[in-house]
Amino acid sequence: MIPGPFSYHRPASVADAIRLLSTFGDDARPLAGGHSLVPMMKLRLATPEHLIDLHGIDGLKGIRREGNTIVIGAMTTQHDLLASDVIANSLPILHETALLIADPQVRYRGTIGGNVANGDPGNDMPALMMTLGASYRLEGPGGARDLPASEFYQGAYFTALEPGEILTSISVPAAAAGHGYAYEKLKRKIGDYATAAAAVVLTMAGGKVTSCSIGLTNLNETPLLATDAAKAVIGTSLDEATLKKAAAAAVAIMAPASDARGPAEYRKHVGGIMVTRALTRAAARAS
Amino acid sequence: MAKTQKTHVTMKVNGAEVEGLVEPRTLLVHFIRENLSLTGTHIGCETTHCGACTVDLDGMSVKSCTVFAVQAEGSEIMTIEGVANADGSLSALQEGFRMMHGLQCGFCTPGMILRAQRLLKENPSPTEAEIRMGISGNFCRCTGYQNIVKAIQYAAAKINGVEFQEAAE
Secondary structure: OOOOOOEEEOOOOHHHHHHHHHHHHHHEEEEOOOOOHHHHHHOOOOOOOEEEEHHHOHHHOOEEEEOOEEEEEOOOEHHHHHHOHHHHHHOHHHHHHHOOOOOHHHHHHOEHHHHHHOOOOOOOHHHHHHHOOOEEEEEEOOEEEEEEHHHOEEEOOEEOOOOOOEEEEEEEEOOOOOOEEEEEEEOOOOOOOOOEEEEEEEEEEOOEEEEEEEEEEOOOOOOEEOHHHHHHHOOOOOOHHHHHHHHHHHHHHOOOOOEOOEOHHHHHHHHHHHHHHHHHHHHHHOO | OOOOOOEEEEEEEOOEEEEEEEOOOOEHHHHHHHHOOOOOOOOOOOOOOOOOOEEEEOOEEEEOOOOEHHHHOOOEEEOHHHOOOOOOOOOHHHHHHHHOOOOOOOOOHHHHHHHHHHHHHHOOOOOHHHHHHHOOOOOOOOOOOHHHHHHHHHHHHHHHOOOOOOOOO
16 A cells, blocks of 8 residues: 655754745644644545654654743654653653554654644544643644644644644643542554543542542544543542543533444443543542 | 645655655655655555554654655655665564564554654553554554563563563563
8 A cells, every 4th residue: 555646854943844834734644643643644545745844843752841831842752751750750640651652663653743733533632632621732834833632633634733733831730739530441452542531630638539530532533521420529438429420420521432442322322331440540540 | 836746755664765746635655755765654544544654754653644744844754675784684672573573464563663663753651542542543454462562571671681581461
């Protein structure tokens, strides 16, 4: 399988990349790790005339702490995330999630920027970024803007990115000290996209939940924040009745496709189980 | 640049400087097999799943069916043809696959060995679970993986200078 012909561009700066994307418009696609785009090109489901490879731009890679915020360059790979002490210490759920994405070879190439910006409902990072209250830096011909992850996703493969814009970095507030977290992902086999997955970040005091955020992956055209489910557990000790109530509230907003991963009813059912498991495991980790 | 215009690429493959003219859409695996005639790197699924095309690129295991040759400009690459020791003897991993019967048809073996080599560089004493996770991007349809895991354990022991103890089954 060989992709259709294209011209290859390797800009050395974000400004050059934006200029190329603006010039070629819909005929151009930015290339990050390429592990979603290149397979699509081989199937001729994507036939860009111009590929703008972002690997030549130094400033797009890296993880740094700025006060209480972790800033992650868009071209940082999943492998980089797994190797980072900053991530392991300040955002351990990001480490846990990266480890559940694809396989080692794909993680050496696949980037967090590509994962969140592609708009694929199967990608794991978007729901996690919403759960963590992250924001995306988008740069385009009109300048730079920051957009909360929760406002970025509009539909399957449709995002708030304007023509000529690229996502250059992600800012994530460091999780609170003593927080509990879990990313529960049901998949058919290792390396697969989620049949259903849930991210939970919570804090507890005196055995009761004081704050909670729940995100859902591949249970809708876009990633979801299960806000009612999260509200249902605040002030509780996550007893069985509360877990049931929270799972039901999460299931109520799920609208997965019926596909090779199962009919919608099944995926909603296991989606509720992922929420329950993630809540339980997160609570056990909280201190 | 016209779409079909060929680009000149140079890279170091198994220690040797190589060059060639490629279309931008030429995948690295095709450059390696067809331009360089190094056919030990196999093409399996062509969909980034099976890992048969795994090579080492600048210290990373990559599936060479999902990287364009133009992206490897200036890179250092190792393929199965570069794995043996300088004197031509088998590397610890090659020996491990031979001694532990880590292959049957052999189709996945080049990718397995290149992946396992990078795994052992990053983690010289992996547990069995870490080996299995470490090769989770490489499919074998013959062995059931058991002997591949043993082959990698054999190689790790040899590299670390300790005696290989086969775990009881």
